[in-house]
Amino acid sequence: MSNHVNHLLAQWLPLKNKHKWVLGFIFKTEGSCYRKAGAMMLFSDAGHQLGILSGGCLESDIVKKAQRVMTDGVSRTAVYDDEDEEDIAFKLGVGCGGVVHLALVPVNESNQYLSLDVVSKSLSNGKACEWRCAVDGTLGECTELEDHSATPRKAVLDNVDGKRMLSVLMLPPIHLLVVGGGYDATFMTKLASLQGYLVSLWDPRPAQARLEHFPEVNYLIEDPSTEGLRLHMGEHNIQAAVLMSHHREIDAKALQVLSKQSITYTAMLGPLHRKQEIMDLAGLGDTNFTQYFASPAGFDIGGELPEHIALSVIAQCHAVFHTKPTHLKR
Incomplete structure (x- = not known):
């Protein structure tokens, strides 16, 4: 199964109202990390795990944190530092030597699904788009791009009116x-x-x-x-x-x-x-x-x-x- 975001969202879309969902996304990294800012993963209360945020080493701990978000509906952030002997990443033996900053936020009708449904539609139609999401999960936006020659670029973390916003270029499948x-x-x-x-x-x-x-x-x-x-x-x-x-x-x-x-x-x-x-x-x-x-x-x-x-x-x-x-x- 492909981990391309288009495939993840295509699996999630028909189930978006049937389960509680949490989006996990990396908004910042330092040093060497398996996945970079913009990587995402979706979790449900039925046990769905769509995507990957590490080489498989952090997912067990991330799932536990995602379950807490499902339970109380409160967004959370987490930091995994492979060089800190007290950090869970070090204890799990991740081995990449970097630091991962992760957000875990609810995805539901009340926050307009963070516009992930719009992203899915754009990618399915072969259109590139810019997805912007607040790290605290209060806002998600999608802007379809007219430029068909867009090439991959790094995600950007900005501070907008006191709110941390991650901007990710989403490209349709080749x-x-x-x-x-x-x-x-x-x-x-x-x-x-x-x-x-x-x-x-x-x-x-x-x-x-x-x-x-x-x-x-x-x-x-x-x-x-x-x-x-x-x-x-x-x-x-x-x-x-x-x-x-x-x-x-x-x-x-x-x-x-x-x-x-x-x-x-x-x-x-x-x-x-x-x-x-x-x-x-x-x-x-x-x-x-x-x-x-x-x-x-x-x-x-x-x-x-x-x-x-x-x-x-x-x-x-x-x-x-x-x-x-x-x-x-x-």
Whole structure:
């Protein structure tokens, strides 16, 4: 199960009025910490624990504190200091060496669910938004952003009229198109789904891309035509694509469609000489792709199995979207 905030909120939303809920969120960190400011987790009186706030080491203590908030409805803050021998974090052997400042606040109709329902709607619609929440849990706001090119940035803690407010940029899941429905593509779609990506799959060959082989895929594009592919991409805001059909004509046709879209990350399996063959067949050049185009696809991690290739490609895609170095390309 993905820990992407969109997935957490999608699980919480239909249950928001059926249980008592507490939101735990990190509003400040010092030193090395597993999760940073803006990380969130939802707890219910029915035992739901959605998300993660540490490597799993602090959650048992956080649950106890969340239960107290459920009982009396009073927000709380907690500090976990791994360097303090008297602190619970040290006794639990967390080992990161940092300090985590955590807020635990009720989430209910009386505080408008801290606008988490609005955040969920924005992300589900593929829109980025800015979520602002008071550390004391008295206020939550969500502002949808018009900028579709927003990139991840650190959460900001401000003091507004004497109230500590945390501002968090919420980005929708990356939507990845996989071209090719062979055995190796099953690893690509599984790993992408684990990262919280939305995944579309297209393969015009009737014997490929069988639904039973791709249970994690969000959209199986049934129209085998390139026009059907183009319409799907326009409707669903595809941001990344991996070409792995192992078929020259299919990859070339897909490239022609991709060249007319605004794609942040494009990758094509195969050696350099194959890239040139496919580009020539498609009548395209490197200038047709103004954003990141990796061919051969992925980082060189020394692997050759399908699961290794999927790992290298998804890691490279993640690096591109998070503006991290991509010089480890094959």
